Amino acid sequence: MSENKTEKSGGIVLVPTPIGNLGDITLRALEVLRNADRIACEDTRRSGVLLAHHGITGKSLVSLHEHNELRKAPELVTAAKAGEVIAFISDAGMPGISDPGYRLVQSCIEMEVPLEVLPGPSAVLTALIGSGLPCHAFRFGGFLSVKSGKRRTAMSTALESGETGIFFESPHRILSTLEILQDIDPNAKVCVARELTKKFETYHRGTPAEILEWFKTHSVKGEMVILMNKG
Structure with a gap:
């Protein structure tokens, strides 16, 4: 040691x-x-x-x-x-x-x-830098709630803060979450980072509607980080 x-x-x-x-x-x-x-x-x-x-x-x-x-x-x-x-x-x-x-x-x-x-890997910071969203001020909210109302509140608060909001999300709820986000702010800047550091790592950047359209036509698995900033 x-x-x-x-x-x-x-x-x-x-x-x-x-x-x-x-x-x-x-x-x-x-x-x-x-x-x-x-x-x-x-x-x-x-x-x-x-x-x-x-x-x-x-x-x-x-x-x-x-x-x-x-x-x-x-x-x-x-x-x-x-x-x-x-x-x-x-x-x-x-x-x-x-x-x-x-x-x-x-x-x-x-x-x-x-x-x-010890310092080391973090999905939060990896996703933040790779998202291309502002990283001088951000807030991490952990896993988004399974309840849609609480998800809406958490994302609304993050967007209103002016900081980049970062959350963990399940692939089973990503469509619902993007639909809520589109309703809150259709012009929001969003990134969904998936399977970070793995073979099939992907970053999806755009408006809620643009990213929602991609996920509607692709079946995905794996851990996700969703990031958002006021449009």
Whole structure:
């Protein structure tokens, strides 16, 4: 492990992981994962694929996800306080961003245990830069609600702010979301970024109607980021 505060006394390290392409991980992140006493994972099976790809085997893996984080985080922090170096990785991207990690960080702060956060991949920032929309000021709203009324409110607020709004959306709701967006502001500047860093990565840029027309004639899967700015 690199020379840092967790190496000497134990601690928790949040390690970002690739959002698609398994090669998108830093040398420092790999070093931390190789040298950690334990690796906490949102999904041990999914994380196992990443670890095996980079030749990291024989590690003690423990599950830490949204359903057990409240209970499990204090246990891991207690172990770190006793001297273990524990890395945490979510399924993809930066832990804590629409992923588990918040309660783990809070437990570290409350119990005064060393905490490190490594920089790395983020679908939010990747989509923002690739969208071509203004990136000097933006707001991230996480996953859009399954309820159309709440989606409308969230997108209206983002557009009225004058900042670029960023949300995660499901391919099952993208048509409905674009229809709502077209009704709110037909002149809005919109981008839908899909399958970021993967083989079939696409960026769809235009007005709500232009992008809606494309998605009406194409069946798509995969994770999506929708971005919008006042037209």
